[in-house]
Amino acid sequence: MPPQASPQSYRFALRHFYSLAKPYLVSEEKKKGWGLLLLVLAMNLALVWVNVKLTQWNGDFFNALQAKNFGAFKQLLLYFTGYAFLYIALAVYSQYFLQMLQINWRRWMTEVFLKDWLAGGTHYRMSLRQGNTDNPDQRIADDIGGFINGSLNLFFGFVSSLVTLFSFLVMLWMLSGAVTLFGITIPGYMVWVAILYAGVGSVLAHWVGKPLIRLNFYQQRYEADFRFGLARTREHDEGIALYNGEQRELAGHRDRFANVWSNWWGIMKRQKLFTWYSAFYGQLAIIFPILVAAPRYFAGQIQLGGLTQTAQAFGQVQGALSWFIGAYTSIADWRATVERLQTFVEAMQNAQSHPPTPTAPASAGLPSDRSSSAAIASAGVVPLRSARESVALG
Template sequence: MKTNAEYSAANDALQGQFFARVWRLTTLYWRSEEKGMAWLLLLVVIALSLVGVAISVAVNSWYREFYNALQNKDLAAFTHLILYFCGIAAVAILVAVYRLYLTQMLTIRWRRWLTEQHFGAWLAHKNFYRLEQRGHTDNPDQRLAEDLNSFTDSTLSLGLGLIRNLVSLVSFSVILWGVSGSIEVFGVNIPGYMFWAALLYALVGSWLVHLVARRLIGLNNRQQRYEADLRFGLVRIREHAESIALSDGEANEQQRLMGRFHNVWSNFWELMKVQKRLTFFSAGYSQIAIIFPLVVAAPRYFAGKIQLGDLMQINSAFGNVQESMSWFIDAYASLAAWRATCDRLLSFRQALVDGAEQAEHPAIQRASGEALSLDGLSLGLADGRSLLEPTSLRIAPGEHVLLSGASGSGKSTLLRALSGLWPFGSGHLSLPADSLFLPQKPYLPIGTLRAALSYPHDAERYPQERIEQALRSCRLEPLIARLEQADHWERVLSPGEMQRLAIARALLAAPRWLFLDEATSALDEADEAALYQLLQEQLPHTSLISIGHRSSLKRFHSRQLRLENRHLAEAPAVLPA
């Protein structure tokens, strides 16, 4: 497993490969099974963008004719040019509407495909659990929802904007070169001098805006993380509302929330300061760009070398060239936010890759067999401390085994290792495939009670008669009438009811091996005994492996193991009464 220092070093190395990694992420969709429709939509959107540039070129030529008609007081030409402009405007509106509509269609299709792929990778190999254990990836929910949405939207928007600006730059550069003429500076004749003026203006502006706003990337990255941390804190309060209310923890929680919000607030102030400087510069840059071409071209106009229409065309062409060359300036804030999004998304994907590699090359070698066997299995913690010394053990099918030990000795960790969740250790273990693990607090998905009872299988997997019988056997008869009711059942049911529902789930699944990690701890001894008796009666061929502290559990298990001082040893068995 990687340490924090190793993760930091790996991230620094990956920063140097940023554009290559973004390219690989971007091209995944365009080589997928949906590439046909994706490329068709992209080409249509690009074509509409080029039509938009052509309309701008037509409007630029229209400027010259229109202002010449005004200068010459030519009413017929003026009327014709107004009607011509109405036609151009109608086409421009149609192109703008469908360019936006088709771009949004392409964006949501791309986002749906990427989301499906990332959901699969996040849930595969139990990555969603491993990421939480490693703690190197914060707020995966934000990365799967907001970052994927921002990535697809910003990548298309910036990419299409760059293409449109490049085409516009070429088109208007040709026009500007043709209409600007030449100028003599210090005895040197400079052809197309307005083009060179626009180029110099844009280059100086781009360099200055980078100096002014280069901190935006890091600030945007931190702002996204702080906002996600705040949302997570709010969700935690909702999830544990009863415990917080019973503990009168409102003041403590407010202090925690305000601590998280302080990070949001202070980082946002830094963002405001940088964006203020950027706005000062970009606003000034844009305002100067309005009069700059007029000032530069005015000598030729007052010398009578060009007419008013030519001057206005030069001004329009210069504006388009300068705007195209200044794309970096105008898009800098968007580029900074896009870079921050990419950094977060790429680090998340790298964590998923690391999780997949860990699953493919686990430290603990697993196999499937008829019995549960451990061969030199040792377990540890992430910091290297040992929990279990090398142990060999065999549990035959049909055995009922109780695992006990002091709190914190590693009993639950051993069950996690058996289920494939715990990565820290070595050795070999063999576990039958038909196994079910019941934790102390069962997970009940939001939805109908039938779906919660059938989880992780489909809600229609079990017939109504079996479901009703299981609920009655677990003393949950009142819930039969609520099977089709949708609710947040972890808030509706008591801890004891949730554990009885988990036992009913086990009765329905009828696994060959059943692992209970203090799965009846919320029940009194009489209810606990009744449920264990029920399991033995209805699942007579199922092997039971239980973790528990109550001595009353001993009579339901023919074999007992105790984990103590990092050693797993046999304990005297108590025969079932």
């Protein structure tokens, strides 16, 4: 069963994340890792600063247009050019250094997992034990990369949203003024509207998107089972052909792909509903702040630049508060990936500390190394390929 989306499960996921991430952050590559991490973080914070300056520029620019001030118009265009080039450079290199950190971390973590998995026959003992670990190839090939990329993207997204929220809250509070409802004066009313809008949106997004956690969990498992079955067929192709087992293999592959098919349709239906909601929410967010601030503009309390600046600041606050909506499926996938990797680590540790009891006595004369044709032949067993070669030569 997939991990349930509860506060306790998220606490466990964070605890497991720490145990998975800590070895790299204290390893021999910690200086490079921490250096890249802090560099990308600084660039993300600089991007927030540029967004603040561009929002302020937006207000001044539209005020200059409304006043037909050509001198201010030309000067503001020069400012915009500088901000735009700075934003582009930060966006490009923050992504570049983030990818550098991702691949360095993945290379180190993959090496550690491969050594642990192949050390002392751990991979073989794991295959003999009953447990929840399935498809170790997917854990190493896919989940390590998914864990690293998901963790970093969520971390930087959360930090950027948090800094954006506090940066634009102050601006929106100063721009929105006060409104009187039922005899009560509400200062900074646009801030409260943004909080309400994002809060309701996040609750609805959680309700609509929650089933995607379970569906995505099973989809990854079904895809891995189908791929593993195909790999097993390729591995045992000779025996399957010898015993005419093609029809049985075909039936097994069909059954496994039927799970992929049916679960995918469940994802499609739920994703369609979630896309309906998120698209509606996003489109409404474009016009909603203008509608809320328009009464002050038509009352002459703010200029056109103040209206556009208020709308942009509202959008930044609402976007930061709604970060959970955009990252919902990413959080769900990340949590499932963390749990699968942690389960794999625990399975390796159990296999290393508690080897299974041999099912056949050593005196049977059959070697444990199945790859050694010489040892098998010495036990009186002729490998199938060797027998065929003998017939062909004889």
